[in-house]
Amino acid sequence: MSLDAVLDKLDSDLDDALERLMALLRLPxxxxxxxxxxxxxxxxxxxxxxxxxxxxxxxxxxxPGHPMVVAHGGEGGPHLLFYGHYDVQPVDPLNLWDQPPFxxxxxxxxxxxxxxxxxxxxxxxxxxxxxxACRAWVAVNGALPCRITIFLEGEEESGSxxxxxxxxENAEELTCDLALICDTGLFDPETPAVTTMLxxxxxxxxxxxxxxxxxxxxxxxxxxxxxxxxxxxVLASLHDETGRVTVPGFYDGVPEIDAxxxxxxxxxxxxxxxxxxxxxxxxxxGESGRSVLEMLWSRPTCEINGISGGYEGDGFKTVLPSKxxxxxxxxLVGTQDPIAIRESFQQMVTDMLPADCEVDFHDHxxxxxxxxxxxxxxxxxxxxxxxxxxxxxxxxxxxxxxxxVAGYFKSILGMDSMLIGFGKDDxxxxxxxxxxxxxxxxxxxxxxxxxxxxxxKGA
Amino acid sequence: MSLDAVLDKLDSDLDDALERLMALLRLPxxxxxxxxxxxxxxxxxxxxxxxxxxxxxxxxxxxPGHPMVVAHGGEGGPHLLFYGHYDVQPVDPLNLWDQPPFxxxxxxxxxxxxxxxxxxxxxxxxxxxxxxACRAWVAVNGALPCRITIFLEGEEESGSxxxxxxxxENAEELTCDLALICDTGLFDPETPAVTTMLxxxxxxxxxxxxxxxxxxxxxxxxxxxxxxxxxxxVLASLHDETGRVTVPGFYDGVPEIDAxxxxxxxxxxxxxxxxxxxxxxxxxxGESGRSVLEMLWSRPTCEINGISGGYEGDGFKTVLPSKxxxxxxxxLVGTQDPIAIRESFQQMVTDMLPADCEVDFHDHxxxxxxxxxxxxxxxxxxxxxxxxxxxxxxxxxxxxxxxxVAGYFKSILGMDSMLIGFGKDDxxxxxxxxxxxxxxxxxxxxxxxxxxxxxxKGA
Numbered sequence: 033m034s035l036d037a038v039l040d041k042l043d044s045d046l047d048d049a050l051e052r053l054m055a056l057l058r059l060p061x062x063x064x065x066x067x068x069x070x071x072x073x074x075x076x077x078x079x080x081x082x083x084x085x086x087x088x089x090x091x092x093x094x095x096p097g098h099p100m101v102v103a104h105g106g107e108g109g110p111h112l113l114f115y116g117h118y119d120v121q122p123v124d125p126l127n128l129w130d131q132p133p134f135x136x137x138x139x140x141x142x143x144x145x146x147x148x149x150x151x152x153x154x155x156x157x158x159x160x161x162x163x164x165a166c167r168a169w170v171a172v173n174g175a176l177p178c179r180i181t182i183f184l185e186g187e188e189e190s191g192s193x194x195x196x197x198x199x200x201e202n203a204e205e206l207t208c209d210l211a212l213i214c215d216t217g218l219f220d221p222e223t224p225a226v227t228t229m230l231x232x233x234x235x236x237x238x239x240x241x242x243x244x245x246x247x248x249x250x251x252x253x254x255x256x257x258x259x260x261x262x263x264x265x266v267l268a269s270l271h272d273e274t275g276r277v278t279v280p281g282f283y284d285g286v287p288e289i290d291a292x293x294x295x296x297x298x299x300x301x302x303x304x305x306x307x308x309x310x311x312x313x314x315x316x317x318g319e320s321g322r323s324v325l326e327m328l329w330s331r332p333t334c335e336i337n338g339i340s341g342g343y344e345g346d347g348f349k350t351v352l353p354s355k356x357x358x359x360x361x362x363x364l365v366g367t368q369d370p371i372a373i374r375e376s377f378q379q380m381v382t383d384m385l386p387a388d389c390e391v392d393f394h395d396h397x398x399x400x401x402x403x404x405x406x407x408x409x410x411x412x413x414x415x416x417x418x419x420x421x422x423x424x425x426x427x428x429x430x431x432x433x434x435x436x437v438a439g440y441f442k443s444i445l446g447m448d449s450m451l452i453g454f455g456k457d458d459x460x461x462x463x464x465x466x467x468x469x470x471x472x473x474x475x476x477x478x479x480x481x482x483x484x485x486x487x488x489k490g491a
Numbered sequence: 492m493s494l495d496a497v498l499d500k501l502d503s504d505l506d507d508a509l510e511r512l513m514a515l516l517r518l519p520x521x522x523x524x525x526x527x528x529x530x531x532x533x534x535x536x537x538x539x540x541x542x543x544x545x546x547x548x549x550x551x552x553x554x555p556g557h558p559m560v561v562a563h564g565g566e567g568g569p570h571l572l573f574y575g576h577y578d579v580q581p582v583d584p585l586n587l588w589d590q591p592p593f594x595x596x597x598x599x600x601x602x603x604x605x606x607x608x609x610x611x612x613x614x615x616x617x618x619x620x621x622x623x624a625c626r627a628w629v630a631v632n633g634a635l636p637c638r639i640t641i642f643l644e645g646e647e648e649s650g651s652x653x654x655x656x657x658x659x660e661n662a663e664e665l666t667c668d669l670a671l672i673c674d675t676g677l678f679d680p681e682t683p684a685v686t687t688m689l690x691x692x693x694x695x696x697x698x699x700x701x702x703x704x705x706x707x708x709x710x711x712x713x714x715x716x717x718x719x720x721x722x723x724x725v726l727a728s729l730h731d732e733t734g735r736v737t738v739p740g741f742y743d744g745v746p747e748i749d750a751x752x753x754x755x756x757x758x759x760x761x762x763x764x765x766x767x768x769x770x771x772x773x774x775x776x777g778e779s780g781r782s783v784l785e786m787l788w789s790r791p792t793c794e795i796n797g798i799s800g801g802y803e804g805d806g807f808k809t810v811l812p813s814k815x816x817x818x819x820x821x822x823l824v825g826t827q828d829p830i831a832i833r834e835s836f837q838q839m840v841t842d843m844l845p846a847d848c849e850v851d852f853h854d855h856x857x858x859x860x861x862x863x864x865x866x867x868x869x870x871x872x873x874x875x876x877x878x879x880x881x882x883x884x885x886x887x888x889x890x891x892x893x894x895x896v897a898g899y900f901k902s903i904l905g906m907d908s909m910l911i912g913f914g915k916d917d918x919x920x921x922x923x924x925x926x927x928x929x930x931x932x933x934x935x936x937x938x939x940x941x942x943x944x945x946x947x948k949g950a
Contacts, residue, residue, distance in 0.1 A: 064806035122808060190806050217710075231709070235807045244771030248921040249794045250690070251676075251890025253822055254786035255767065257776035260795040260817075261730065268727035271720065308714065312703030315846040317716035327713035337707045337810050338720040338801035344816060347523030347649050348694045348855040350820055350893075351583060351796050351921055358719075359802060361809055363712055387774040388767075396807035433709025434809075462707040462810055 034172060035485045041168040042477050049164045049477065050138070050147070050470070052082065056118075056156050057136040057149045063098055072186045074099040075118045079184055086167045088182065093202075098186030102205070105166070109178025109488045110330060110410070112207040113447065116159025116215060117188035120151035121462045124395060128464035138470070145470035154461035157468035158214040158453050159184060160220060161476030165484060168477070171263055173422035177488035181208055185437070188215075191235065192436060199444050207445045210410050210487075214480075216431050216453035218472070223450035224418035224426040224479065226411060227451035228404040229329055232364035233434035234374055235396030238266070238381060239357040242389050247352040248386035257388050259356040260341045266384050270334050275319040277334045277362070279377045285367035287329045295453035297325050300427060310458060331428025333363040359396070363434060370398035374409075399436030408448055410487050417482035418452065421475055452483065493631060494944045500627040501936050508623045508936065509597070511541065511608070515577075515615050516595040516608045522557055522578035522650035524916045526577045531557040531645045534577045538643055547641065552661075554653035557645030560897035561664070564625070564673045568637025568947040569869075570861075572667040572906065574896055575618025575674060576647035579610035580921045587923035597929070604929035612918035616927035618643060620913060620935030624943060627936070637947035640667055644896070650694065650856035651895060658903050666904045669798075669869055671942075674899060675912035677892050677931070678759060683877035683938065685870060686910035687863040688788055691823035693833055694855030697725070697814040697840060701848050705805050706811040712862070715845050718815040719800045726817060729793050734778040736793045736821070744826035748789045756784050759886060769917060788889025792822040818855070822893060829857035845946040858895030867907055869946050876941035877911065880934055911942065 042049075043412035061075040062068040076092040076099040083090035083103040098119060123133040131137055136149030147157060162182075171177055183206060187194055199206060219225040242259035243252070272278050289297075304324040308314060318327035327333075341356030345347035362377075364370060378393050385391060406412075408429060418426035429450070438449040454476035460466045501508075520534040521527040535551040535558040542549035542562040549562035557578060582592040590596055595608030606616060621641075628635055642665060646653055658665060678684040701718035702711070731737050748756075763783040767773060777786035786792075800815030802808035821836075823829055837852050843852060865871075865887060877885035890910070897908040913935035919925045 064808070065804070122802070122804065122806075124802075124804070189808075233709075233809070235809075237807070242772070245919070246922045247770060248892065249792075249796060249820060250692075251787075251916065251920070252770070252889070253775040253794045253820075253891060254790055254792040255775045255783045256770060257774075258773055258794055260798050261726065264723045264798075265794065267720065267723035289543065298937045311706060311711070313701070313715055313716060313847045315716075316714045317845070317847075318713040324714045328710075331713055333708075333713040335712045335717055335809075335811055336723065336801065337708060337808060338803050338812075339719050339723075339798055339815065340803040341582075342795065342797035343581070344797050344799040345524070345581065345583070347581075348696070348818055348820070349523070349648075349796060349921065350692070350694075350794075352794055353797075358796065359807055361708060361712075361807070363709065386776070388772045388776075431709070432712060433707065437895035458712065459706070461710070462808065 035481065037172045037479045038168045039276065039478055041172050042164065042481060045168065046474055053147065053157060053160045054136050057151055058134055061119045061135045061186065062122050063187050064122060072119060076101050076186055079118055082163065083182060086170050095198055097194045099187045100198055101184035103182040106176030106179045110210060111179040111208040113181045113183055113211045114162050115211055115213045117155045117185040119186045119189050121189050123150050125464065130465055146467040147470060147473065148465060148467040150466055152466050152468035153455045153459035155215045156468065157473055158455065161454060161473060162480050164213055164477040165480035168446040168481060169484065177484050181206065181244055195437060196440055196444065199440055203445060207447060211441045211447050211449040213449050214453050215434060215435055216451045217455035218431050219427050220455060222423040224422045225429045226414055226426060227431045228428045229430035230402040230405055230438055231432055231434050232368065232370055232399045232401040232439065233363040233436065234364060234370040234398045236374065236377060237357060237359045237394035237396060237459065239355055239392045240347060240389055241355050243354050246354050249350040249352040252352050257386060258352050259389060260353060262386060262389050263341065263358055266381050267336055269384065277332065279373060279380055281376050282332065282373060285369060286332055287366040307457065315426050328432040330365055332365050332368060335361050337361055363432065365401045368401065370400055374398055388484065397433060400439055402438040402442065404448060411450060413486040413491065414450055414452060414483045417486045418479055421479045421482055494940065496631045497627045497940045498937055500631050501940060504627065505933055512619045513595050513605065513638065513775055514618060515619065517593055519593045520578045520645065521581050522646050523581060531578060535560050535645055540576055541622065542641060545629050554657055559657055559798035561631035562641040563637030565638045569669060570638040570667040572640045572642055572665060572670045573621050574642050574670055574672045576614045576644045577618065578645045578648050580648050582609050584923065589924055605926040606929060606932065607924060607926040608680065611925050611927035612914045613920035613925065614674050616932055617912050617914065617935065620932060621673055621939050623936040624939035627940060628943065636943050654896060655899055655903065658899055662708045662904060666906060669867065670900045670905065670906050670908040672894060672908050672910045673912050674894055675910045676914035677884050678888050680915060681882040683881045684888045685873055685885060686890045687865055687887045689897055690891055690893050691827065691829055691858045691859040691860040691898065692895065693821040693829040693857045694832065695836060696816060696818050696855060697855035698851045700813055700814050702721055702813050705813050708809040708811040711811050717811050717846060718848060719812060721845060721848050722800065722815040722817055725840050726795055728756045729845065738832060738839055741791065741832060742833050743916055744828060744898050745791055746825040766916065787891040789824055790826060793920060794820050796820055802898065822891065824860045827860065829859055833857055855937055858893060861896055861897040861901065863907060870909060873909055873911060873942045874943040874950065876945045877938055880941055
């Protein structure tokens with residue numbers, strides 16, 4: 033096995049790799065919108081074909097939702113499972129995109145080239161870094177460095193409804209020695225990271241109904257209860273004056289981070305002002321007395337992700353609406369129990385309703401936080417491999433986002449996960465004009481080649 | 492002049508009158524949506540043609556928005572101005588209509604026939620009651636009973652931006668002895684009414700901006716300010732626990748109703764339970780200690796008419812949005828000053844903003860309440876005329892809705908207004924499936940014939 037030759041191959045084939053990624057980005061695999069069901073299936077099929085072309089035994093497996101891609105290859109050494117997702121977020125508001133979101137472009141910018149389009153960073157660009165590393169390894173050495181199973185999901189952006197049943201039904205096939213997940217970011221543009229703490233996610237949609245039809249606010253205003261007013265009161269009560277979430281029992285299972293981790297985080301030199309300033313903000317909005325890194329990595333949150341009710345068009349309409357709704361999500365840490373919090377939240381909202389109002393709840397996923405044990409020597413091997421590729425030494429960090437699959441790998445398959453990704457804070461994932469730096473893509477595939485080399489030989 | 496012959500003519504020509512109304516309802520004159528600009532112009536032209544056909548000197552007058560219809564006819568006696576509006580509310584949510592909103596139908600119901608379609612009650616059906624009364628009068632008597640100017644607006648449902656400038660520019664032409672306005676309701680199905688108290692209306696759209704772009708709630712949640720959370724807090728603070736509006740100075744100029752009016756209202760036997768029960772409610776939602784009629788007629792309100800922000804589509808998107816907005820309206824009474832309240836509201840909202848948030852205000856009209864003096868003998872003549880037509884004696888009542896034009900007639904043209912209309916509480920104005928009872932239409936035109944007869948002869 034020659035690592036240098038693999039790295040050279042990745043360098044010389046970069047243009048071809050980029051063209052493969054662009055083709056994948058042109059497929060509008062929006063999993064949350066039923067209108068794109070066929071496009072999700074086509075995306076899975078394209079990945080199956082690509083994996084088969086480099087020697088994997090690859091299949092698209094049907095589910096009640098979008099298909100899973102499962103591929104097996106290699107022999108000997110540790111058996112690694114690689115996870116990524118081929119589905120993407122919706123694209124609205126479409127008018128804020130500088131180009132059609134599924135017509136990706138390479139853009140020259142002062143800091144280097146970027147790949148711009150929906151899914152560039154989340155997660156098609158990231159999952160292709162691993163596939164390209166495998167492709168180069170096979171091209172140079174004739175085979176993968178160890179046994180590898182690739183597992184790509186098509187429902188990550190829509191709450192993963194098929195993931196747990198599929199994992200349970202195929203537990204034997206999917207259980208490996210260690211999972212690799214590529215859906216996280218660098219610590220900063222020069223510092224790679226292995227993410228060892230991930231927040232969980234609880235999603236709830238609430239719809240409050242007052243009068244049984246829309247009313248004229250002149251004829252009924254004052255006497256009839258307005259559900260937007262009730263909704264505003266409910267939502268405004270979710271945080272207290274210090275920024276803490278008020279749902280009863282919410283902080284059960286929220287640990288204080290230990291001194292060692294705290295010290296390591298302080299040593300990272302995270303720049304609060306630069307992080308917030310990049311999106312037009314100056315003051316952290318979370319719990320008083322907490323650092324920005326704590327707010328993002330180790331503290332739970334409650335966010336309102338959407339709100340809707342009454343007349344939302346141009347102009348004015350003096351309607352007193354029948355219904356108003358909001359989408360609320362909670363990021364969870366430590367051992368917070370999403371099911372207990374869901375019940376407590378629903379009780380709290382129900383208790384706040386005035387006479388004549390009703391509430392309906394719609395569930396959108398409930399996954400606990402994941403905290404990885406870094407005792408497995410593969411973690412240190414990966415940290416070394418990443419440090420070899422990037423200007424600065426790699427760090428073990430937390431992440432604000434939720435990657436529920438890591439929790440399921442542990443609870444269902446008994447498997448640890450190592451989260452390594454190359455995204456940057458300014459990638460605009462989930463937003464218009466999403467991008468992935470060409471340097472993330474290029475160094476990402478080189479990083480995986482290095483990680484595979486070290487982990488497969490166990491040193 | 493023969494009143495009986497006019498009434499007979501209205502009875503015998505009812506089918507033709509209905510056909511004329513249906514033709515008018517087929518024109519989608521939604522004033523708030525620029526897409527219907529041409530349809531509004533066609534509606535004005537149709538009314539001009541109809542008025543010309545019965546001897547009025549009628550014209551459609553251009554404005555920066557939709558045209559005004561002005562028509563003059565008759566000679567001698569008091570000079571009356573009749574006001575109505577030919578524009579209608581938007582139709583969304585379209586899926587809740589039982590038929591296309593601009594394909595009106597006559598529906599047989601247990602309680603009688605109804606005319607169903609957008610604008611049937613607000614205000615095309617109502618304004619046609621007056622025009623039909625004029626048509627019958629001319630047909631039977633060869634001329635109108637007195638001098639009449641008809642003034643029809645096309646922007647009533649979109650804040651009347653052209654009304655005041657037009658009224659000022661054409662003050663001499665529009666100033667009459669008394670204005671008649673047909674845009675209100677019966678007190679109950681058997682009791683007609685002259686509305687003498689009208690609430691004013693202040694409309695404000697507020698947009699709160701936090702981060703300068705939409706963010707991923709995983710990457711930024713906790714640390715970045717969410718504008719929906721800020722908006723919810725602002726809106727939840729607009730009422731206190733007793734239902735009073737908290738905008739500083741809001742209750743300046745809100746009078747207690749005098750004992751005589753209060754007694755008259757109590758005598759009306761208004762059924763709170765039936766009124767609220769008809770729309771699925773059981774408890775009045777306004778200020779504690781006030782009757783439902785006070786909440787609707789003599790107390791000011793604050794309503795949220797629309798709210799919007801973040802992801803509102805199907806499924807879930809963990810976005811932390813850049814902007815959130817709401818449309819807020821205030822119904823005003825007594826001598827409350829809309830301009831002072833607008834300033835106080837804007838100051839209150841601005842004072843509540845946390846660091847890094849900005850607010851933009853967009854004005855949507857500001858009109859004071861109108862309280863008519865019933866000293867003019869025409870009020871008692873009209874009350875007698877209505878009592879002659881309907882099963883029960885007519886009442887002087889208040890109305891929760893706002894008809895700013897009555898205030899402008901007084902302040903700009905020095906003219907009192909007499910508000911007489913035939914709408915019912917279940918007409919679903921501003922809602923899907925708007926309707927107007929055929930009995931309202933028929934008795935409405937007969938009522939105007941009677942009012943014109945009494946007022947024109949001054950007894």
